[in-house]
Amino acid sequence: MPTQIVESLVEGGKATAAPPLGPALGPLGLNIGQVIAKINEKTRVFAGMKVPIKIKADTTAKTFDVEVGTPPTSQLIKKEAEIEKGSGSPKEDLIADILIEQVIKIAKMKESSLAGKTLKDRVKEVIGTCNSMGIMVEGKRAVESIVDVNAGKFDAEIKAEKTELTVEEKAKLEEEKKRLAEEIEKRKAELTKTAQDIIASMAGKERGAIKAKLREAGIPEVMIRELLPVEGAGAAGAEGKPGAPGAPGAAPAAGAAAPAGKAAAPAEKKKESKKK
Numbered sequence: 001m002p003t004q005i006v007e008s009l010v011e012g013g014k015a016t017a018a019p020p021l022g023p024a025l026g027p028l029g030l031n032i033g034q035v036i037a038k039i040n041e042k043t044r045v046f047a048g049m050k051v052p053i054k055i056k057a058d059t060t061a062k063t064f065d066v067e068v069g070t071p072p073t074s075q076l077i078k079k080e081a082e083i084e085k086g087s088g089s090p091k092e093d094l095i096a097d098i099l100i101e102q103v104i105k106i107a108k109m110k111e112s113s114l115a116g117k118t119l120k121d122r123v124k125e126v127i128g129t130c131n132s133m134g135i136m137v138e139g140k141r142a143v144e145s146i147v148d149v150n151a152g153k154f155d156a157e158i159k160a161e162k163t164e165l166t167v168e169e170k171a172k173l174e175e176e177k178k179r180l181a182e183e184i185e186k187r188k189a190e191l192t193k194t195a196q197d198i199i200a201s202m203a204g205k206e207r208g209a210i211k212a213k214l215r216e217a218g219i220p221e222v223m224i225r226e227l228l229p230v231e232g233a234g235a236a237g238a239e240g241k242p243g244a245p246g247a248p249g250a251a252p253a254a255g256a257a258a259p260a261g262k263a264a265a266p267a268e269k270k271k272e273s274k275k276k
Contacts, residue, residue, distance in 0.1 A: 002058065002060050003057065003058055003059075004028055004056075004057050004059055005056055005057070006021075006024045006025060006028070006055040006057065007052065007053070007055075008020060008052075008053055008055075009050050009051070009052050009053075010039060010043060010050070010053055011043075011049070011050055011051075012044060012045065012048065013040050013043055013044035013046070013047045014047075015039040015040050015043065015053075016036065017032050017033075017036055021036075025057075028057045028059055028064075029059055030057055030062060030064055035055060035064055035066070038064075038066050039053055039055075039068075042066055042068045043068055046070075046079075048079060049071045049075050049076075050075075051069060051070065051071050052069035052071075053067065053068050054067040054068075070112075070113065073110055073114075073125075073129045074086065074129055074133060076106045076110070077106060077126070077129060077130055077133060077135060078133075080102040080106065081096035081097075081098050081135055081173075081177070082174075083095060083096050083135075086132070086133030086134055087133060087134025087135075088222065089134070089220055090131065090133060092187075092220065093134055093184050093187070094134050094135070094136050094180055095133075095180055095181070096134075096135045096136070096176075096177045097135070097136040097137070097138075097139055097173055097176045097177065097180070098130065098136070099137070099138060099165060099173070100123075100138055100145075100158075100162075101157060101163050101164060101165055102163070103126050103130070104123055104158060104161060104162060104163050105163035107119060107123045107126050108122075108161065110122065114126075119158055119161065120155075123154075124149055127142045127145050127146050127149065128142070128146065130142040131146075188223075191218070191219055191220070191223060192227070194217055195217070195219045195223060195224070195227050195228075196227065198210065198217060199228060207228065210228060211228060214227075214228070
């Protein structure tokens with residue numbers, strides 16, 4: 001049976017006949033509208049995410065089948081937590097909270113691509129990803145939630161494969177997300193004030209010493225780079241960086257006097273040639 005395969009990445013529920021999908025389907029002789037409709041039907045659950053698909057087409061019978069892969073675990077977590085990206089500092093800044101039902105849902109969706117042999121094992125894998133993204137599970141740091149899973153706290157939910165949330169639970173998660181965002185902003189303001197005080201108190205001292213003091217105070221590296229930018233060209237020259245004024249190998253500035261004993265040499269040679 002002449003079977004051809006087309007693979008693509010589409011947005012869940014929003015595939016179109018536009019490139020690259022349409023041109024790839026054209027030569028197969030299929031009803032493109034039907035193929036697009038089937039893709040959107042099967043990927044609607046992944047709305048807002050990019051999802052891999054595989055279309056297997058029988059070019060003689062003009063039939064087809066659509067297989068849908070799953071987005072990365074991190075993408076599914078972001079969708080459940082309703083966030084655009086994970087925390088830039090997951091150890092310090094927690095940005096959202098999800099419930100065990102949402103973790104179970106993701107574990108079931110990723111069943112074929114996770115290493116765990118049981119649903120419980122796969123649940124722990126998903127929670128591990130939450131930990132690296134700064135996302136809590138059941139109101140706790142993800143690493144603590146893994147301890148709870150191991151202790152059997154969520155065995156009933158896992159056994160029942162519970163994946164749905166009530167309206168009240170969703171509202172509570174949204175409130176928690178807002179609270180966490182406020183805490184992050186408050187903490188950032190406090191750290192900024194501390195960093196600025198340190199920088200002001202060490203004015204005139206070497207940048208390395210100031211950085212060390214900021215790190216000692218627990219100021220994140222990203223904030224240090226923002227509040228203590230690298231010096232300009234003049235300061236760079238003082239540090240002996242290539243190309244800076246006064247640095248080894250740098251070209252002399254316009255109008256600058258040449259080193260003593262070198263500028264006079266060409267003039268002396270010119271006078272000697274005239275005497276001859």
